[in-house]
Amino acid sequence: MPPLLEARDLSKHYGQTIALESVSFEVHEGVTGLLGPNGAGKSTAIKLFLGLIRPTSGSAEVMGERPYESVESRARLGYMPETETLSSNMNASEFLMHMAQVSGLPPSHARTRAADILRHVGLDEERYRPIGQYSTGMKQRVKLAQALVHDPVLVLLDEPTAGLDPGGREEMLDLIRRTAHTFGISMLLSTHLMGDIERIADRVILLEGGHVAEQGELSQFTKETTDLLIEVDDHREEVAAALAKRGVTVVADGSLLVAQDASDADYDVIRDVIAESGARLRRLSPRRHRLSEIFLGPES
Amino acid sequence: MTEARGEVYDLGYQRYDGPREGRARARRAIFENGVRTVLGLGRGPRAKIMPVLLFVGAMAPAFVFVIILSVAGPLAGFLPGPADYYQVVSIIMILFAAIMAPELLCPDRRDNVIHLYLVRPLTPTDYVLGRFLAFFVIVLVLAYSGQIVLQLGLVLTASNPMDYLRDNWLDIPRFLVAGVLFAAFIAVVPLAVAALTTRRAVAAAFVIGLFLITSAVAGGLTEDAHCHDEEGALAPCTPGEGGAVTGDAAKWFALISFGDVPIRVNDMIFDRENESATARAAAELPDVIPIGVYLLFTIGSGFVLWWRYQRIRV
Structure with a gap:
């Protein structure tokens, strides 16, 4: 099975600052944890796979394509950012329908998908309320929902439990695990929280100072x-x-x-x-x- | 008799195997969402108040002129015609654009929704183009609607509509072309300003200020001075007579008025004589100069808009 993501001798420099230096790794089906402290290069790796920046050298491929050469490859990727990225005026239903269309789905299908996904993340009852009135946990669910609404092959999650209380964190991790393991959507979970990785990841890639320090099956590290x-x-x-x-x-x-x-x-x-x-x-x-x-x- | 049996299915998450229309659909979604945003569609009644008010304001002159025409008939020859219409509605159109353009761009950057757009099959250029086209189309429809109402009024109130059409048919292609140029300018300048801030009120105030201040400055610097009638009393200057307070440079100062830029192009298209001081001063310049200024301001604003979105980092 070809990898979903593949970094080959991937380097990214910002002037004198080295964000990633000749890293190589593969992401296959399942849940992969991208672990590392702040400044390790996790966000840079995600941006390279999303095609938002170009590598200084080497390559970052998504299902065999280079996303920084063609934005079409993003159509099968989902991305849940760490920061607040939701339209406060729109309601969740309208917002998801719009995001599904921006991902390439026709309006009639987008409407059905939005309803299905809101049910999946547990926001069915709240779908007509403006997102600005949602709690932090509900907003995190909308962020996950918009990453799933076009049924991607792989979702890149950036600190998905950031800002959640312990109960909300458990629920979010459970939702991610259920989505990944029951419905076969692969996940790349970028986090600095080892507990999150231990809870849901099958494999782990540890980045440190722009290098891959360790990588392998989670069970290999938790013998x-x-x-x-x-x-x-x-x-x-x-x-x-x-x-x-x-x-x-x-x-x-x-x-x-x-x-x-x-x-x-x-x-x-x-x-x-x-x-x-x-x-x-x-x-x-x-x-x-x-x-x-x-x-x-x-x-x- | 068979026993009735019901089954409950938990459908849960469904995989999607329907059509995927890629970047073309993404562009169209940005355009359609832009139109809905400006018109307040799909949002509460409060979001519709401002577009409705501005729409009514922009259409009102056409209806008023038609009503006067239908009452006064040929006596209403003093009324502005198709050549004057864009100038008549330019203030309300600028107000409309200044208030509504920031709605299209500022919330997406303030709420970081732009980050979600740019990780989808969409480039920053696609986004900007979609938003511009949405706004341009609305402004154009608004500009054309008034002109169409006015044209219909003029034709229907004429003593012989066919004669009127035969004599004035050229007004139709003229207002169509002038409308495109007018709408492009009115749409792109406020969008360029809105691209530079996340605060809608700041963008709107800046655009209104830009048009008002440049108009006042240009007016002040091109105001005719020292013109007198035969009895020696102060009187309006005619072209070539007297002089502006800034002397020969007045014709160049006339160019800085943002609001007059598309009107000057409109005047050229309609071959219209404009009586305003800035228009008379600018009329001394070769035609290529006002056209060049129009292109510079329009394309320059378009470039600022495009450039700003190339620099957005997710």
């Missing part, structure tokens, strides 16, 4: 460790003390207990201790690495 996570509903301290007494190194991690560097024999010890203490076991599973431990070091 299981030899630590065991123990979650009990009660008798937590009693279990911890009993395990320590039997030679298992246990540390508390929030509401969890972590049995460090556990061997196969330790599983039996843990089982026995929990049975003897009468604690109700909720979870016993190997701990996985977190992206932050890999990219920022274990101290993070």
